[in-house]
Amino acid sequence: MANVELKRIDEEVLQSLGRPSPRYAAVMALCALLMAAGLTAYMFQYYLGMGVTGLSVPVGWATYITNFVWWIGIAHAGTLISAILFLFRAKWRNRINRAAEAMTIFAIMTAGLFPLVHLGRVWVFFWILPYPNWRHTWPNFKSPLVWDVIAVTTYLTVSTLFFYLGLLPDIAAARDRTEPGVRKRLYTFAALGWTGKYDEWRHYARTYLALAALVTPLVISVHSVVSWDFAMALVKGWHTTIFAPYFVAGAIHSGLATVIILLIPLRKALRLERVFTLYYFEQMALLMILTGSIIAYSYGVEAFMSWYSADVFERQFSAFRAFHSPYTPWFWFMVVGNCVVPLTFFWKNARTNWAWLLIASIIVDAAMWFERLVIIAGSLIHDYLPSEWGWYVPRLPEVLMTCFALGFFTFAFLTFVKLFPSAALSEMKHDALEREEERI
């Protein structure tokens, strides 16, 4: 009887919306503490100026932009899982897509803070917006930085619409199974009067498909545009055509790692072990072998092209980055972390081991962060003329703002999974009914 299975799905997922345990609350308090520390550091920077950071000639972009690129990258796995795998009818996405989409939204929001923090004079951020103004100036639409603003805001808007649409039937299910109170009022408001009528489902399905089709090219384009912030500049280590696919693969790689990092503790904390089973983590691990291999290929091509170009500066810079830079240890860490560690997932024992899945994902995420730093700051410290060479070390405000981002993202995610179903109920029910059909 299918309805027994449907009832079980509701009970299993909706029980996770209860009151948080003391340990859960303690993690949220820790996140709040990180946010408070970051805000204090930011106020310090706001009043004293950008001089309090480690930024100085020749390194004008470093930790803040690294954080921006890293968080935008993390946002990509959610859309890959929810939209691209939906179009490819990969059924294993159905249980993890909700958490991955939520991660996407919060990661873009976190990423969006950093260009503002990096701006210094944050109070004039609106100058980037195209509106008639007394200065008679408009944003320069030929600039990759303006493309970036448009791409990231589009990504945030479309991902949010896609996420909310997918959430609608599940909010309605939560609404109908919640006792009267504040929570029920929230669900009633957010469910927009969803009744489950098949006329609603018909338009819902078409809209979901349209949004999935529209958000798919965004996955590719957004990180490509982010990569062009660098690739369009005449800086060694930046000016290369492989950056777009290289960045997109890296983004999905780190995003998948983050989904694993979030869901392994979450399945325990929310008692969702039967929902987020090992099978789904195995699939993500297998996908990480692919993305890790694309990254390895990109690293190889980058090194090969600098040699094959016969450009003395490119050749010298490649050797510098790999052997003589202050960032050389981080360069090798990124190579091993991004390319070698995911290869361990070829072994079933490795990809079915919870502890290794978590450790490997943490290594991948850290390696991806250092990859961004090595590309951004590592290229700027070594420009064409020796007189332009320099050095960069992050200072306390940058470190604390990085902590703020981690705290903000985790806090937002933990709040979300306590307020809304963390697995897609309607899609899990869809799967259950299809399995029932196949059995018959």
Place this chain on the structure above:
Amino acid sequence: MTRIRGVFDDWDAFKDALRTLKQARGSGYTAYGPVNLNEVQDLMPEKSSYVRGWSTLGAASGLATFFLMCVLTSMIFDLVVGGKPPVSRVPYVIPTYEGTILFGAIFAFVAGLIYAWVGLRPLPAGYDARFSGDAFGVEITCDPAEREAMSGLLRDSGAVEVYEL
């Protein structure tokens, strides 16, 4: 006209009821459920949706809006740019591309909500909360004279409960 609703806890019985109704009436009924399946949509009297059309229209308007925004703002830019054409079409492909997707998505979303008639509204009278959980429903709109026949049809198909709205 009167509305008769049958509640099904069995997925096959629900589909049987819809199949019977499609053959017997062809229209004048609707269904409720916690999940969308193409199989059910095939048994419904109404199949069309104009969401894709609105999405295409939105995408076209986004394309035009963003491209014109780039071109027109360049043309009224007061600062002299050295040696470069004030309107450069190639870089404008990027904002145009993003604008196409942005407007296409917004139009699709709004159209979907409007067509599905969801919004900030109270739940309709007679809403059955079981349909968002583990039950399916079939609702028939018929003459009062057909009430018994329709109730019988739903019961014969396996409805665990039949009631009039």
